[in-house]
Amino acid sequence: MKLPIAVLLATLCLQVGDSFRIMVVFPLPGKSHTILGDGIVRHLAAAGHEITYVTPSPRKIGPKNVRYIDVSENYKNFPTDTMNLKHFMESEPMDTKFVLETMLKFHNETYHCPNVREIFFDPNQQFDLVIVEWMFSELNAGFGAILGAPFIWVSTTEPHWLVLRLIDEASNPAFSADIMGSGLPPFSFKERVSQLFTQIFVRGLKFMDSSEGKIYSSLAPYFKARGRDQPPLQEIAFNASLMFGNSHVSLGQAVTLPESYKAIGGYHIDSKLPPIPEDLQKVLDNAKHGVIYFSMGSNLKxxxxxxxxxxxLLKMFAELKYTVIWKFEEVLPGVPDNVHIIQWAPQTSILDHPKCVLFITHGGHLSTTETVHFGKPIIGIPVFADQFINVDRAVAKGFAKRVDLSMTMADKLKVAINEILQDPKFTAKVKELSFIYHDRPATPGAELVHWAEHVIKTRGAPHLRSPALDVPFYQKMYLDLLALIVAVLLVIRTAVLRIFKKKPSKKQKTQ
Structure with missing residues (x-):
């Protein structure tokens, strides 16, 4: 009887000893970003760590070891006038400059939120690790610097040049696509030039814009309160211990990645799926020919x-033999018998149901991840940001069709539905990718917890740091060697010209 008690006490002591204080920062006021932040918190809290969670969507009731820091004021900067389907149909695609400016507003609001300021001004609040979302700005690196803790970037999409440059070097535009663009390698000459121009243009935008630097300068009182000097933003931005990538090779491409990039795509999907309401369960169970699930995501309505x-769309759906479940946010008149309107949908549970045969989606990264997780083909209707490249990747991998958003898309959508559901190769391909997705040595949640703890236990994991971060640009491009070669050639040219200039001609000698 004494041995089990001793073992129990030893286990409890071990758990207490391995419990760390971790801050998780996901300040963007979007449902998909909250889902990703919640996923990180869920896994770390289940591992017994003490979590401080900076979020615009705090829970009223959560785990006892999770403290929510409310930054819901960020919602006032959400561009509701432009983030709707009607606007995207009538306007030009969202440009990079607008995205950069909007993200800076969110980050600025977060840093100066009273709830966050209270933590910064209290030196007694110490953390072993900070995990921060990267979203088109390096400002969130300031959380780790202010608190004096190692930090981990979280990239919410497939790896791309803007995030890889923070932990290694930017990916080559000749064979890697920009996350905000469309199209996949191999690129044509025109496409390669376009990808190169995009990198140069975005770098130029970030370099010329002083807003990021001004916001960072305004954080000086926080460093002073902690008794720390404020290092340059360009120094701390490239000082992350590692990067969590919401990615997996089954979803993207087999790109070159440094040791400090850890792919944990799918970690947000809870193993315990949410229950399906009784009326919706009946619709799914009784669907004779299968269910088509249609949702444009959480931000687009x-x-x-x-x-x-x-x-x-309703007229087209009425002509199908399939049951259609459409996530729609209001009462819709004239709905045919085979179409069921729901204002809220337990998406993962619907995709997991055996009667679900097709997912019509906007192509958000979470949705495309979930469709591979559950092995369901898709039709993508991309609208903005990374949705275009997500859908293009799915099409290239063979489990999707793309239909562009337009007033006349109903007929094209019907053609795509029939092509996918009448040809078994689409479902077979996504099942194959689903196997690759699940065939990992550890679950993405377990990977997340392991590497977070590894960073803490190794004091920032300096052994994972890429040497590329410590090599200046001119040395990477061998510009110093080029300058030396040019200088030597100029010296040789000058010497040769002087020799021939001083040498007298034969005519001068005879005189």
């Missing part, structure tokens, strides 16, 4: 579609 397009 189907209710914002033009009325004419709504009617054409």
């Amino acid at each position: 189907s209710k914002d579609l033009p009325d004419e397009l709504k009617k054409s």
Whole structure:
């Protein structure tokens, strides 16, 4: 009887000894970003760590070892006037400059939120690790620097040049696509030039814009309160211990990655799926020919579609033999018998149901991850940001069709539905990718916890740091060697010219 008690006490002591204080920072006011932040917190809290979670969507009731820091004021900077389907149909695609400016507003608001300031001004609040979301700005690196803790970047998409440059070097534009663009390698000459120009243009935008530097300068009182000097932003931005990537090779491409990049795509999917409401469960169970699930995500709302397009979609769905579940945010008149409107959908549970045969999606990264996780083909209707490249990748991998958002897309959507559901190769391909996705040595959640603890236990994991970060640009490009070669050639040219200039001609000698 004494031995089990001793073992129990030893186990409890071990758990207490391995419990760390971790801050998780996901300040963007979007449902998908909150889902990703919640996933990190869920795994770390389950591992017994003490979590401080900076979020615009705090829970009223959460785990006892999670403290929520409310930054819901960030919602006032959410561009609701432009983030709707009708706007995207009538306007030009969202440009990079707008994205950069919007992200800076969110980060600035977060740093100066009273709830966050309270933590910074209290030196007694110490942390072993900070995990921060990267979103088109390096400002969040300041959390680790202010608190004096190692930090981990979280990249919410597949790896791309903007994030890889922070832990190694930017990926080559000749064979890697920009996350905000469209198209996949191999590129044509025109596409390669376009990808190169994009990198140069975005670098130029970030270099010329002084807003990021001004916001960082305003953080000086926080460093002073902690008794620390404020290092340059360019220094701390490239000082992350590692990067968590919400990615996996089954979803993206087999790109070159440094040791400090850890792919944990799919970690947000809870092994315990949410329950399906009874009425919806009946719809799924009784679908004779299968269910098509249609959702434009959490930020984009189907209710914002033009009325004419709504009617054409309902008319097209009525002609199908399949049952359609459409996530729609308001009451919709004239709904045919085979179409079921729901304002909230337990998406992962629907995709997991055996009667679900097709997912019509906007192509958000979480949705495309979930469709591979559950092995369901998709039709992608990309609207903005990374949705275009996500859908293009799915099409290239063979489990998707792309239909562009337009007033006349109903007919094209019907053609795509019939092509996918009448040809078994689409489902077979996504099942194959689903196997690759799941065939890992550890679950993404376990990977997340392991590497977070590894960074703490190794005091920032300096052994994972890429040497590329310590090599100046001119040395990487061998510009110093080029300068030396040019200088030597100029010296040789000058010497040769002087020799021939001083040498007298034969005519001068005879005189």
